[in-house]
Amino acid sequence: MTHRAEVPSAVVIGLEVGVAQIRAVAMAPDGSLVHSGRRPTRADRGPDAVLETVLEYAADLARHHAPSAAGIAVPGLVGEATGTSVFAAHLGWREIPVRRWLAEELDVPVAFGHDVRTGGLAEARLGAGRSCRSFLYVPVGTGIAASMVLDGYAPGGDGELGHVVVRPGGDPCPCGGSGCLETIASAAAIARRYRLATGEARVTARDVQARAAAGDGTAAAIWQEAVEGLAEVLTAAVGDSAPERIVIGGPLSLAGRTYLDPLRKALSERLTSPDPPRVVASALGRRAAALGAALLAQDLRPPRHPAGAEAAGHHSA
Template structure:
């Protein structure tokens, strides 16, 4: 078990500076990524302070990432304004996550396996901890605060380094035991080798990193990420246009599959690739239409919260864990 930072106040600890419930509450929200742990102090009106740290850790150093998380919790705690108290902490992580048990079942890049992260942070802080998967939490945030507002059953599709979806069904984000929405992997048996060990996964050619890698494989040139491939395509580079379209087609396979299975009328598209705007959404809409026959074509919406979606999702999970009413907008204008 990793060490607990000594200066995080614990339950009943005499150093706890402020008594609960006597002051306005805040929550601490942490979004654990592959390279950094992003944290924020959040009150009902929005983010009041931010702290972050390199994630560290890895397959040979599982405590490194855990220490980084606890370090950011400590820094956030110290950044809480004097007239406030911490009602709860919310943490979202990548990997295979069992939200009910509060356990990261596996996050290879961080070296985490069967890590009871929720219990660790509850022990270190003495406050309730909300816990979830990063993409599902981002979908929760887009649903409650962003582009998914007002939509019924729908999906949030995150396309960045990887591909994952959050399924909002029956008034909740459906967890599927941690597996729901892991749609970037599987579904093919031939094609490029994927990090998951399979072949031809959409992640190998439809993610932002996959699009860049495909262009390099065909041309020997390293573009400036997926954005670089798009710029080359728009400048008339035929190979770049083919690589971009191939990626769009893979995403359209995923979207149309969700629509055919679940009858969804709305899909919110987020993650880094959505920065391409209409250069992504327009061809994706055409490709989805081409793949649907009897089903209604879903409305594709661009995500609103960008890279903040995970942090806001963690904040919402924290408010839920606190037992207090969840603020309706966290400062984000409808």
């Protein structure tokens, strides 16, 4: 079912540029989805090719949905005021004026944000954070980051948790360091470490989780080290902020209780607060950041008024 015939000028599109996939949504004013899709990022082709794919995908969406605005979420270090991808290691991007180029491609207003903040925004408005005042949103995928959300707003200061050193002298990290959390607790690291330990190719983090649950000792050790490392860093991240919840996003959240229960246990052993945050899975899954980008695009649109309202003096501020 599509809303294009009913609200062609009110639809917005949102894109998230991930390391493996570019995810996109087209959203109607009531928050319902007109479209949801994805395309391979193929970051191995180089930064220019990735950007070209993003612009082509956005243009295709615009041809089908005639959006009034667009939003885009990107990883790494961003300049939100300038709409710039300052540095995205896994994409090879440095100082890319993403918002300007996307606005030129689509000829509509474009909102720009960090993928973790936009994901947190979406969880606050549409997902696992709707009923609480404060939560820490932590997507665990190729990288690991966090965003504190307060009263439905992600004010910034996102933590690149994946680059906190937890195993000094450990495996090299794309950031240039070694022993970072990302090298043991990200989905990619879990799969890589199991492949190196067993010599088996084409194993995913979900495969490692299933094998750990089935009694594979190597898988269980790698899985547990990942959980313990994340719990160690989250304990410091929670600190004095005392969020009501920790919302775990990304592909590992799909592992359910086999991931969340050990994480809850590891956190409870470290946190001294009498009322520790509740650990829950994302309600929006891998689409959270794309949905958040669409919500940012909706925020760009001026309020709709009944016909003749402007003539009567009812102007928006």
